[in-house]
Amino acid sequence: MKSRLSGAEAQPQAGGLVVIKQLKLETFNLDGKPEIIVTAPECVYDTFNHVANSPGHLQLQTGDGKFHVEGDGFLWRQNDSFLTISNHVHTVIENTMK
């Protein structure tokens, strides 16, 4: 499994769309460890094109918790693991000394 999309509530819509509340999106590396975890209060998921989007807030963090991103309005392309945050992007990188 490469990614998992889950939520507290899902409302199917016409055209293969699903409105998901309390979205949680996780991607995993080949070892099965989580790469990123994305959370959002709500989004619309297109089951045909495997794309999720929302005008609302989004938070993301890497599996090790060292890289956090948040912003408003997003588009997630599941096929190539590409995320666009449209507004007010704020990244925090915890500095790790090697």
Added chain:
Amino acid sequence: MKDRLARNFCLIGLLALASGRTLLAQTDTNAVVEKATNAAAVVFLPAATNANVVLPPKPRPPTQIKADRGDFDWELRQATYHGRVQVDDPEMKLASEWLMADVPQAGERVNHIVAETNVVIDFVDGKGQTNHATGAKAVYVYEVKGGTTNETITLSGNPQIDNPDGTLTGDVIVWDRVNNHLSATNPRMVFRQKLNGPTAGTNMPPATNPPAADTTFPPGKLDLIPEPHAAPRNF
């Protein structure tokens, strides 16, 4: 010219020595080690114990990046920021219109950043002086090869660095962050005159005594030269 540049902008080599304060204690087993840098501090205990205690490095504040928009490619592990990009790092502040950074793997640190368009970097050097750098492009690289750490920021596109000593320009300016050293190709340096004394802004001579001019007098006190005695006055 190169020597002058080296003298004025090799500044920063003393940073590690100046900022790191290691206390060596050979008799006090309760010795405290304080070190301003992130490098591991070592305290030497009495010979009887013959052991070195290595304290963990202090945690470094996080780096923050703000921008209007961001694209995150998790297959390439690249984050690209667009519009009014601001980087707030413990060691510098950077602003630009576009910035791309590699997202570090778990346990690693950011090792490659490219910033473009109206790049402005403000940092404090080893002398505690503020430096203001500008250019069209800046590339940050961090790598460890054969046990040697390299960390550089390369400025190009009419790069310029201003600090209280003067202004450095060149085709490309490289800031070696490990050695705190600036170098430039085709460098041009304009030195800033220091006018901090009480006569600053006037045409008065400086308050300090001028150096003695060469004379043919033999060494000795001036009172060796006989003075004419005033004749007694009779009234």
